[in-house]
Amino acid sequence: MNELKRTPLYEEHLVAKAKLIDFGGWEMPVQYAGVIDEHHTVRTKAGLFDVSHMGEIDVRGEEALAFVQMLITNDVSKLEDGKILYSPMCYPNGGIVDDLLVYRYNSQHFFIVVNASNADKDYAWITEQAKRFNVIAENLSEQYAQLALQGPLAETVLQRITNYNLSQIKYYSFAHGEIDGVSCLISRTGYTGEDGFEIYVAPEYGRQLWRKILEIGANDGVKPIGLGARDTLRFEARLPLYGNELGAEITPLEAGLGIFVKLDKADFIGKEVLLAQKEQGIPRKLVGLEMIDRGIARSHYPLQKDGQEIGFITSGSFSPTLNKNIALGLIRADLDILGEILDVMIRGKAVKAKIIPSLFYKCDKQGGHSAKESGAMSEKISAK
Amino acid sequence: MNPVELKYNKEHEYAKVEGNIVTFGITDHAQESLGDVVFVELPDVGTTVTAGKSYGTVESVKAVSDITASVSGKVVEVNTQVMDSPDLLNSEPYGEGWLIKVEADDLSSLDSLMTAAEYEAFLAQEEH
Numbered sequence A: 001m002n003e004l005k006r007t008p009l010y011e012e013h014l015v016a017k018a019k020l021i022d023f024g025g026w027e028m029p030v031q032y033a034g035v036i037d038e039h040h041t042v043r044t045k046a047g048l049f050d051v052s053h054m055g056e057i058d059v060r061g062e063e064a065l066a067f068v069q070m071l072i073t074n075d076v077s078k079l080e081d082g083k084i085l086y087s088p089m090c091y092p093n094g095g096i097v098d099d100l101l102v103y104r105y106n107s108q109h110f111f112i113v114v115n116a117s118n119a120d121k122d123y124a125w126i127t128e129q130a131k132r133f134n135v136i137a138e139n140l141s142e143q144y145a146q147l148a149l150q151g152p153l154a155e156t157v158l159q160r161i162t163n164y165n166l167s168q169i170k171y172y173s174f175a176h177g178e179i180d181g182v183s184c185l186i187s188r189t190g191y192t193g194e195d196g197f198e199i200y201v202a203p204e205y206g207r208q209l210w211r212k213i214l215e216i217g218a219n220d221g222v223k224p225i226g227l228g229a230r231d232t233l234r235f236e237a238r239l240p241l242y243g244n245e246l247g248a249e250i251t252p253l254e255a256g257l258g259i260f261v262k263l264d265k266a267d268f269i270g271k272e273v274l275l276a277q278k279e280q281g282i283p284r285k286l287v288g289l290e291m292i293d294r295g296i297a298r299s300h301y302p303l304q305k306d307g308q309e310i311g312f313i314t315s316g317s318f319s320p321t322l323n324k325n326i327a328l329g330l331i332r333a334d335l336d337i338l339g340e341i342l343d344v345m346i347r348g349k350a351v352k353a354k355i356i357p358s359l360f361y362k363c364d365k366q367g368g369h370s371a372k373e374s375g376a377m378s379e380k381i382s383a384k
Numbered sequence B: 001m002n003p004v005e006l007k008y009n010k011e012h013e014y015a016k017v018e019g020n021i022v023t024f025g026i027t028d029h030a031q032e033s034l035g036d037v038v039f040v041e042l043p044d045v046g047t048t049v050t051a052g053k054s055y056g057t058v059e060s061v062k063a064v065s066d067i068t069a070s071v072s073g074k075v076v077e078v079n080t081q082v083m084d085s086p087d088l089l090n091s092e093p094y095g096e097g098w099l100i101k102v103e104a105d106d107l108s109s110l111d112s113l114m115t116a117a118e119y120e121a122f123l124a125q126e127e128h
Helices: A010-015 A035-044 A064-071 A116-130 A154-159 A203-220 A227-236 A271-280 A375-379 B028-034 B080-084 B108-112 B116-126
Strands: A019-023 A026-031 A047-050 A055-060 A084-090 A096-106 A109-114 A136-139 A145-150 A174-179 A182-187 A196-201 A284-291 A302-305 A308-319 A324-332 A341-346 A349-356 B013-018 B021-026 B037-041 B054-060 B064-068 B073-078 B100-104
Touching: A010 A026, A010 A203, A026 A035, A026 A227, A035 A047, A035 A227, A047 A203, A055 A064, A055 A116, A064 A109, A064 A116, A096 A116, A109 A116, A116 A136, A145 A154, A145 A203, A154 A196, A154 A203, A182 A203, A196 A203, A227 A308, A284 A308, A284 A341, A308 A341, A324 A341, B021 B028, B028 B054
Parallel strands: none
Antiparallel strands: A019 A026, A047 A145, A055 A109, A055 A136, A084 A096, A096 A109, A145 A196, A174 A182, A182 A196, A284 A324, A284 A349, A302 A308, A302 A341, A308 A324, A341 A349, B013 B021, B021 B100, B037 B054, B054 B064, B073 B100
16 A cells, blocks of 8 residues: 655644544544534634645646636636636546636636645646647645635634735635745635635645644634545535546536536537537436435435436535535436435435435625625635 | 443444343444444334344444444344434443343353453554
């Protein structure tokens, strides 16, 4: 077995008595105090995550804009400098290579953040595609520690250790500033469904920032949060996870990411297939499910209707915020009807679930604005 | 910390023997490794369970874990309280967090279980 990779914050996780697991080849904290407690901390206060395992790829060159436009399904041509955009990245057959965040410095410089478990695959894919363009793609994953501070108190807490006016960093924007005297890329993004920041910093300063944020946030209840709660938080907010809702065999249209697929822009990888799928009808849909019978639907459990297999569960869990058992499932499109009753096959037993709206949880104040103020909110989604 | 009057198996479950009635539950180590327990599936009263076979599941937020009967027999009582409050398995695994009571056909299968001291040695060994 390959040696697990460790983030610059590994020693801090040991100090905090985290339970560590193998996550995509990384030795990562799955929980500290307990998943449910950590989940509520992020929903009601703020929590600090080590997300240094995420991959960062820098793209520069005269044709950077044209290249990124070809690479992803969303449209960065209208994105302002200093703003961020979420997008799937597809294969020619419409299946998903990964989902990612694109940071636009300018039309000749983009910074792409990808999933940890896909980072090497993504970099290989991006490098291959880059051959046709006058650009240089560089894997900077080793040059960053990444911390995410998420929750309603995130801005208040972080503001105590930076002179940068954080209220000026709007949702899905980024800036360079000093935090605790350390130069950082500060991004108002996250993967929890809450307001918050993702902070990119040189690896040698990771531990300093981690300790400082926990110290200055202690009285407000800020605590370290593991990947267990990260998953329940993202799931409640219907933020997709690669390997669950997304994969090489699932198109972004099926996964409910149609608003991030700009079929009206010039050519991009996968466009032909996705356009045809849109015209001919999308075969599968991602739906929300609530358990009617007792049971928890887990990823990959089959879904049946009248004894026929019609799909499978992509993610399922006890929801700490809603205090009930819910799931996301990818099913035959014609059965996507609110209130429809399906059978989740749990260890061979049919357990009833009902189709409900899939956005289980919606924060009313993200990026410092109420959701109502920000019409573009629905176009925003976070990195892993 | 693991009560001396109980017997333990390698799946981190305990059996409490009172006459021919055996109470099953999971150990403190089991609840600790599972994390927050959010769902428990147990058999109905009157059904039978078989030694060495799964009789239900205990699920935490992240994991599904089978629970194994340490004797064969008929289920005479089910702890319905843990079905409504699965967190009792975390807070009181040896008390209110018990799972089912079985009227044993035969107690001989208990002979292969560990004493509390043996179980603690087993835990120490598993750590390495």
